[in-house]
Amino acid sequence: KAYLILHGANLNLLGTREPQVYGAETLAEINARLHALAQELGVSIRCFQSNHEGELIEALHGARAWADGVVFNPGAFTHTSIALRDAIAAIGIPVVEVHLSNVVAREEFRHRSLIAPVCLGSIAGFGWQSYALALRALAERSGTEVA
């Protein structure tokens, strides 16, 4: 099995970006931890980050050709992007929404996710471990669950 780990807007700045909210790990450190977890789970992953909505859309389209699922943190596009929602709905492979912070405990404009309704599920509030939990859920999923 192979999975895309997709990071959206401003996540290239992790480590220095509001560490009290998003944690001290850099994006490279998070990706390294996910590679180690993937090895443990016997799956492969590819990691990609972009600050551009269109590139994220194209990464989702591309995943159709090779990925069994996507772990996706769109950053602030979560709250604004109908185009990303439509891309997720279009590709027909499971996408798990992740956030480092607990978005519903923060400002009201972060409470609404436009992508959540078209995702398999959502994990938020566990820092970098939100990604690890999502990857594990996808990798250990039999495909016969209710969702």
Ligand code: DQA
């Ligand atoms: C985030 C939460 C978003 O509201 C915010 O815009 C981000 C990061 C998170 O991982 O907690 O950029 O997706």
